[in-house]
Amino acid sequence: MSELAFFIDYSRCIGCQSCVQACEECDTHRGRSMIHLETIARRDSVQTAPQVCMHCEDPICAEVCPADAIKKTPDGVVQSSLKPRCIGCSNCVLACPFGVPKYFGEVDQMMKCDMCYDRTSSGRRPMCATVCPSGALAFTTIEEIMRTRQGNPVNEWQFGNETVRTKVYVLVPQEVTRVDVPLIQISNLSRRPHAPADPYDVAALLEGS
């Protein structure tokens, strides 16, 4: 049996917000959820996707931190910011390709998912994985996932020219071995007089434009 790992199966998410509520219960960040529950193509679909920290092998949030406040443990978990060190500059918030770190202005500190380090370091499942009713968030072994799921667990991402390997796996269709996210060239966008309207712009939808 290999060691326990975190798996996200976006296709199983039913948007029930259980993970968000469970995360808020934690004593170390009570009332603040570290999970982002994203809506996907809101105009056409009710699909949602939970986003926990992916715990990159080379965490860019920690690399860009000017205060040395984000640390990675020997077992590969990228911790939330250290309170005495974090200066609230939000560099990590801007740098993370998954949009995970959250800046909380009222405490002037960034906080992020640390995979419930108090629980997972002693072999228990993270709060979100314990409450997820559909198995979109799972903390188990890779053998168990291969046995029970149809997708293919991958932990390699391609953002433009940057390859990112993560501790957390996502389940993707069988033929996919790497998640490719192409970059949008901002310089090309700005040259056009009118950028095309975002079809998923909720504000525009509500205004009826």
Add this chain to the structure above:
Amino acid sequence: MAEARWREDFPVRWDEDHYMTRRELAKFLTLGSGLLAGANLLIAFVGLTGHAPELPVRRIAADADIAPGTSRLFRYPTDDDPCILVRDTSGRLTAYSQVCTHLSCAVVYQPDEGALGCPCHRGVFDAADGRPIAGPPTRRLPRIRLEQRGADILATGVEV
């Protein structure tokens, strides 16, 4: 890409960091102070209970050789320890280490003042008992115990 030098001081990985917690510092200070106090107690205990080494009895001068108001140099207990034998104007014999307790210059007898003077920083010791009476020294000169046997003067020990 080569790792930048500053990254060694600010590593991302927790186990490479030299982060010292407040508790670790407090533990270090407590244990360090305890160790220091323990060492001092041990030294005090050894000083109180240990026996001083037996010093040799050595003939240092003949009684007739030293007139009142003069001094003689000798070495005691080893050849590296210069000492001074003084007969004051009343005829009483005393002997002290010649090493000034301030900065280890050699003291000389000044019969007019009845004192041992250090020329380096004008330190003055009382020739009667070796106490510092002027200048920078704060500790008395070690006194050499003397014994007179017939015509000889013998050194028998050191009183610090």
